[in-house]
Amino acid sequence: MIRFESDYTEGAHPKILERLIQTNDEQTPGYGEDVHCERAAVYIRNCCGREDAAVHFLMGGTQANLTVISALLRPHQGVIASEWGHIGKHETGAIESTGHKVLPQSNSDGKVTAAQIDAACKEHKDDPDYEHIVQPGMVYISHPTENGTIYTKSELEDISASCREWGIPLFMDGARIGYGIAASARWAATGDALALPDIAALCDVFYIGGTKVGAMFGEAVVITTERYKKDFRYLMKQRGAMLAKGRILGIQFETLFEDGLYFEISDHAVVMADIIRKACAKKGYRFMYETVANQVFPIFPEHKINELRKSYAFATWGDAGEINGEKHFVVRLCTSWATKEENARKLAEDIVAI
Amino acid sequence: MIRFESDYTEGAHPKILERLIQTNDEQTPGYGEDVHCERAAVYIRNCCGREDAAVHFLMGGTQANLTVISALLRPHQGVIASEWGHIGKHETGAIESTGHKVLPQSNSDGKVTAAQIDAACKEHKDDPDYEHIVQPGMVYISHPTENGTIYTKSELEDISASCREWGIPLFMDGARIGYGIAASARWAATGDALALPDIAALCDVFYIGGTKVGAMFGEAVVITTERYKKDFRYLMKQRGAMLAKGRILGIQFETLFEDGLYFEISDHAVVMADIIRKACAKKGYRFMYETVANQVFPIFPEHKINELRKSYAFATWGDAGEINGEKHFVVRLCTSWATKEENARKLAEDIVAI
C-alpha cells in the first residue's frame, strides 16, 4: 500500500535524524532556551527578512492555533475564518475551549477574501445590537488552505490592508506553508508570488509548519507585530505548548532552515503533486479545487476509486453525484517532502491506465 | 560545565534514535493509530498488569495534567494537590485556564496524605455554605514528588482508599515515575515497594513520564478506571495534545517498554543520585528532604556553592538561613538516565573535597 492520504505518513527528513544523533549528548537548558533554538530562530528571521521577529517553537498545528488565537483576542471577540478552516472543522472545538467563537465565512475554495472581512466587520459595526454579538477580533487564514488553494501576493495584500483598516490582527496557519511558497515561486504570475518575506510583512503572526514539511513534529510561530510579542512564552507554558527539551524542536528547524532544505523539499512535493495532477487532467478528470501546491482533488468515478484503493491509500473528500450513470467522488491525493518519485509516477500511470 | 540542574538536559536514549532511523521510511496512519503506538500500549498494559487499561501518548507533563484534569472534573470542582505540586506552582495557571481551581494542601515533603484528603472533603461537606465553595473533585499527586520524595505502597493504598470513599478519582503525575519505581524497588521496606501494577491498581489515571526518563519527549497516560476512558481522544485533540505523527511517541515508548529498558535506565539514575547523596552525608551536610529517587536536596554553605558552580550547573532551591555565621542554601542536584557515572563520581568527590 502506497500512501497519498496525508503529508505526515513518514518520519522525518534523514538530515534531521542525523543531527539529533550528533547533538544527543549535549547538555542544554530546557524550554527553548538552548543554542539550537536560538540558531533556528536566527535562520528563520533571516528567511523572513525580519530581524525583529519573535520566533517560538511549538509542537503541532492545533496547539499553535489555540495558543496564538487565545493570546490575541479579548473574551468577547471571535476569529474570522473560512468555513473550511481547520480551526472550525477539525480541532474538536479547541478555539471554543479557550472561550472564543469562530466566525465562518463561506467560500468554495477555502480562502477568505478582503471583501468578506470588510463585510463581516461592517455588519457587526452597523448592527444596532452589536454589543450582543461576538466582535470580529482577528482573521485566521491558511496558506495553502484546507482545500489546497494558495493566496497570491495581491490577495494577501488586500486581506492585510483590510485587517489593518479594521484594527484587527491577521494570523496565518502555515502548517503547509512550505508547499504554498514553493508552488507560488514555481507557478505564480510575475510579481504575484508570495514569498516568506511577503508573508512576514503582511501578517501579524504566522507559523512555519514542520510536521508536514520534513520534521517529526513542530511549528515555528513567527510574530512580527510588536504588541503581540509580549508574554507569549507564558501563554505557551499555560497551554502545554512549551517543550521541556525544546532543543528537539530547535535542532529540527535549524536543520531545515540553515541552508534552504525546507524550500528544497517543499518544491519536491509540489513537483510530485504536479505529476499526479497532470495525469488526472490528461485522462480528462475534473478537479474540485484548482490547486497548485501538494494536494490534488480530482473527481473520480467509483470504479476507478475501487481499483486504485487496491494499491494506494487516499482520502475520499466528498460525494460528487452521478455522472453518466456512475457515482463519482472527490478524492484527495496528497504528496509531501517524502513522496518517492517512483511512487508518484506509478500512481500517475495507474490513473491514466486504469 | 557538567549539568545536574534537571533530568532533561540530554537528548534521548540512543536505542530510541536508532529505532527512529530504522522506522523512518514506514508509512503509517496519523494521530496515534499506528502499529508502534499499539505495540507500545500493549507493552505498557503488560507492565501494569492491566490488559483493560486505556493508554494514550501525549507530548509533555503540563499538557498531560491539563488534559486529564479538565477531562475528569465538572465545572464547579477543583483538584486537591500539594502546595508544592507542579500544577499549582509551575504551569502558569494551566489548570485554572481550563476553569478549575487547585486546592493546595500544606506538607513539608510535597506529599498529600489520606488524612488531608479526608479533612478537605469533610470540611467541604460540613460547611454550611458548601455550594459557594469549590467542590473537591479529584486528587492529584506526583510520584516522586516535586521535592524528590516517594510514596510507599501503604501510603498510596490509604490515599486510594480515601479517594474511593469520597467518590473522587486519584490521578498520579508520573513525570519521574521511573525513578520513583526504581528507588522503591531498591530501598523500600519489604512489602512496601510501589511497583507499576500497584500504581495501576490504586490510581484511576496516571502517566508514565518519558521526557525525563529516556525519551526525547512524551508521557504515556494510563486510564484504568472504566468511566474515565470515554472520549479521551476528543479531549486530547481539543487541547492540542494529539500528535499528528503519533508514531514518534509510539516508537519511543515501544523502545522503552519492550524489554525493560525504562526500568533499567531509571535504576541507573537512582544509583547515580545515591553516590552524590552519600558524599553529602559523608561530609556532614543535612538534607532539606529525605529523598531516595533521582533528586538530592543538600543544604550547602555559600562558599561551597560558589566553588561547585565553577564546574557544575544546578539549581538553588531555597534559602536555608545562616548557620555558624555563613549563609546556607538548599540546592537541587538531579541525575537522570543520561548521567555519566564518571560525572556523578567527580561531583561526589568535589562535594567531599572542596
Place this chain on the structure above:
Amino acid sequence: MIRFESDYTEGAHPKILERLIQTNDEQTPGYGEDVHCERAAVYIRNCCGREDAAVHFLMGGTQANLTVISALLRPHQGVIASEWGHIGKHETGAIESTGHKVLPQSNSDGKVTAAQIDAACKEHKDDPDYEHIVQPGMVYISHPTENGTIYTKSELEDISASCREWGIPLFMDGARIGYGIAASARWAATGDALALPDIAALCDVFYIGGTKVGAMFGEAVVITTERYKKDFRYLMKQRGAMLAKGRILGIQFETLFEDGLYFEISDHAVVMADIIRKACAKKGYRFMYETVANQVFPIFPEHKINELRKSYAFATWGDAGEINGEKHFVVRLCTSWATKEENARKLAEDIVAI
C-alpha cells in the same frame, strides 16, 4: 410613542409589586433558600405535573442558557441549535465563553427538527475523523422560537425521541414560554397543543421565562431528569447566577404561579398579537413567518413603515426586497402581558388605515 419593539418595555405585573411591598419587612435567609422560593417551586412543580422536578430561579435568559448548557456538556461537546437561536446569535458568545461550540442548523422558521438532530448525530458518528470534530452533546430549542413560531406536541415528541435515541439531553429556552403555551392552547389542532406538563415530560431541562412574561426579571429553570440535577446550585453560584436576595425571584414566581396569573397574562398577549395580525392580513400584507404567539412579522412597504414610526416603536427584522417598485421590509411587532388593548387596536386600525 407606543412601543411594540419588545416584550420587556414595562416594569412588572402590579400584583408582583404589591406582593414585594407586603413582604418587604420579612427577614429571610438568602440565596433562594427562603419560603417564597420554596412555595414558588411547589406551584411550578404542580403546573408541570412533576413533583420530582428541581426548580431554580435565575436572573435572565443568557445567564440561564450559559449556566444550564455548561452544566450539561463535557468539554468536547457542543450544542445543536437553530442558526437563529439566541445562544448563537445574540449572547456575545456566552456559550463559547464557557468552552463550548454552538452547532447551528438551518431552518427558515427558527425551529430544529428531529430529522436535523438525527442527521447531525449520524454525520458525526459516521465521520472517520469524528474525534477531531465537536461532538453533539445536547439540543437547544426555543419555544416560541426567535422567529415567533411554536412547536406542536408531536414535533416536540419527535425531537425528544430523537434526543433520547442519541443519548443527549433536550433543553428548552422558555424565555417566552407563556406565550407559546397560550397560543398552543388557543389554536393548536385537537390533541396537538403543547402544555407545560408535556414540555416537562419531553424535555430534560427547560425554563419558564419571567422577564418577558410579567416579572421584573427572572427565569425558573426546571430540571426533570435526575442526573442533571446534581450540584446545579454550585454552578449557579459559579456563574454569578445565584441572587443573594433570592426571595425577590421567589416572590415574583409565587405571584405568577399560585393561581394561574402567568397563563392568564400570557393569553392576553397572544390575543393582542392576533388583533394586529388580523389587521395585517386584512390589508393583504404577507408575513415572514407564520406565527400565533406574541410576535407578528409582517412585510410592510417602506412608506407604511415611515408613517407608523411616527407613533409606534418597533424593530426592522430584515430587508424583503422590492415589490411593485417599492422597497419592503420585514418588521417585528411584539405584544406582551402589558400591552394595552386600546394600543393594540389603535395600531391595528392604523395598519389598515394608513
Place this chain on the structure above:
Amino acid sequence: MIRFESDYTEGAHPKILERLIQTNDEQTPGYGEDVHCERAAVYIRNCCGREDAAVHFLMGGTQANLTVISALLRPHQGVIASEWGHIGKHETGAIESTGHKVLPQSNSDGKVTAAQIDAACKEHKDDPDYEHIVQPGMVYISHPTENGTIYTKSELEDISASCREWGIPLFMDGARIGYGIAASARWAATGDALALPDIAALCDVFYIGGTKVGAMFGEAVVITTERYKKDFRYLMKQRGAMLAKGRILGIQFETLFEDGLYFEISDHAVVMADIIRKACAKKGYRFMYETVANQVFPIFPEHKINELRKSYAFATWGDAGEINGEKHFVVRLCTSWATKEENARKLAEDIVAI
C-alpha cells in the same frame, strides 16, 4: 427570630419600591439604555467627582467580580487578593471558571497591603522560572473587607501607588462600600477618611453595592481608568450580566443616589453596629477583628451563643478555643440599612444581660 446573620435579609428600601410602582407603566428601551440608568449614572458620577467615569449596573457581587476581573486580565495573569477575599473563598471558583488564578495573600484582618503587592510582583519578576508562574495582573480588595475592617485613605493611597508602579489595575469590591464610607466618615482620623471621590481617584475599577445597602439587588460598576472602559458592555452581555429590563437597576440606584439616601442608610447601619459592639465591649468580650463598619465579630462563650440563638439568627465565624474551661467561638453580627433600632438595642441588652 431576629436576624443579624447577614445584610441581605430584608427586601428593599421603601422609597425604591415606591419608585418602582410610580414608573411601572413607562415603556423604556432595554439593556440599561433607559433614562433611569442614565440618571443614576449621572448621580453616581457626581458623587464620585468623576464626570468621565463609565457606570454600569450589574446584578450581583459574584457577577460583578467575574465580569470585571476577566475583562481586565490576559489569560496568563492572576489576581492578587486577600486569602479571605470573597473571590477566593465563596464564589465557587467563579474567577477560575473564567480561566484565572486567585493569588492569595495572608493577612489576619482581611486586607491586602501595598507591601504585599510589591513583594508578590517582585517575587514573580525575580523568579528565574517566571514564565512558568501565573503573572500578577491586578489587585482585588474589598472595602469593607470580608472581616469587617476598612481601609484608611493613606492605606489605599499606598496600595494604589504600588499598583501604578507595577502597572497593574486596582479593583475594589464595594459590595458593602456604603458601610465602609459611613464608618470612615464617622470615625476615621482627621484627613484619613476614605470618601467616594478618593476611591474613584485611587482605584481603576470599583463597584458600589446595592444588594446589601438598600436595593433589592444590583451593583454599580464604576470604571475610572480610560483603557478599561472599552467594550465593557459586550463583556456584561457575555457573562449574562446585562439585565433586559435594565431600568429596574437604574431606578434603584437613581433612588439611592439622587439625594444622598445611600449614605444616610449606610450611616444608620454603622450606628446600629456600634450599639452592639459597645455592648460586647462593656461585657468584656474580645473581638476577632477590630471593626467599625456594619459587622461585629465578638468572641462569645458557648453558653452565651446557645442562649442568644433562641431569639437571634447569626453566623458562627470560627472556633476560638477554650477559655477558662469553656469553649468559645467567634460569631458575626451583621447590621444593615434595614436593622430596626429596637432590635439592635434588644440584642445589646441581651448581650450584656445574659
